[in-house]
Amino acid sequence: MAEAASASAPETAPPSGKMRMVVGVDDSEPSFYALQWALQHFFLPPAGQPQQYRLVVVTAKPPAACNVGLAGPGAADVVSFVEADLKRSSKRVIEKAKQLCAQVSDAVFEVVEGDARNVLCEAVERHRAEMLVVGSRGYGAIKRAVLGSVSDYCIHHAHCTVMIVKKPKNKQ
Numbered sequence: 721m722a723e724a725a726s727a728s729a730p731e732t733a734p735p736s737g738k739m740r741m742v743v744g745v746d747d748s749e750p751s752f753y754a755l756q757w758a759l760q761h762f763f764l765p766p767a768g769q770p771q772q773y774r775l776v777v778v779t780a781k782p783p784a785a786c787n788v789g790l791a792g793p794g795a796a797d798v799v800s801f802v803e804a805d806l807k808r809s810s811k812r813v814i815e816k817a818k819q820l821c822a823q824v825s826d827a828v829f830e831v832v833e834g835d836a837r838n839v840l841c842e843a844v845e846r847h848r849a850e851m852l853v854v855g856s857r858g859y860g861a862i863k864r865a866v867l868g869s870v871s872d873y874c875i876h877h878a879h880c881t882v883m884i885v886k887k888p889k890n891k892q
Contacts, residue, residue, distance in 0.1 A: 738826065740849040741773040744840045744870070745817050746780070747809060750855030754885035755820055758853045763824050775827040776847050777817045780839035781810040837873040844878045852878050856886040 743758050745751040755777065762773055784803035810831045821827045828847075832839045844852050854871045871884045 738774045739772060739851070740776060740847045741851045741853060742776045742778055742840065742843045742847060742849040743853045744778055744780075744836065744843075744855075744874075745813055746836065747813050748855065748857060750857050750885075750887055752816065752820065752855070753887045754853055754855035755817060757885045758883075759820065759824065763821075771824070771826060773826075773851075775821065775824050776830065776843060776849065777814070777821065777827065778830045778832060778840060778843045779810055779813045779817070780836035781806050781831050781833045782835065783833055836870045837877070840870065840874055841878045844880050849880050851881045851883060853883045853885060856884050 741758065741762065743755050745755055758775075763771055763775060784799045784806055814829050814831060818827075818829060821829075830843065832843065834842075840852060840854065843849070852874055854874060856871060871882070875882050875884075
């Protein structure tokens with residue numbers, strides 16, 4: 721398993737002819753449910769069967785400057801503190817994803833700085849993925865309009881199949 725700190729050049733061909741699946745994760749329960757769902761349905765093949773997909777798990781780390789609305793003396797100290805916290809948070813997300821993916825023989829883990837919507841669509845292009853899997857937070861129309869929806873953006877901008885995994889009500 722490899723871990724990339726940032727985006728790299730596009731790979732030319734899938735290893736061993738495997739298709740590629742990008743799964744977007746963050747520190748939310750719905751994103752890890754989506755990862756577990758993808759693992760269960762695509763990465764636990766019957767005995768003796770090879771895995772059909774190469775798994776690429778991506779988390780977006782927002783730039784620290786986006787989370788700090790300060791200017792003036794001391795702002796640089798605050799930005800560096802926020803940056804360190806964002807790095808720790810991203811590392812926790814990837815470590816949890818690695819634990820869940822322990823049985824996957826062909827997985828890559830990436831932390832990429834930027835807005836999650838763009839990071840995921842760019843990961844699809846970079847890895848030439850056939851599928852993008854994201855979780856659904858279950859926002860209503862008003863929250864989606866105000867906060868935006870990563871899954872809605874990806875449906876319209878990712879150049880592959882986008883699967884939105886929604887946790888059933890009885891499992892919450």
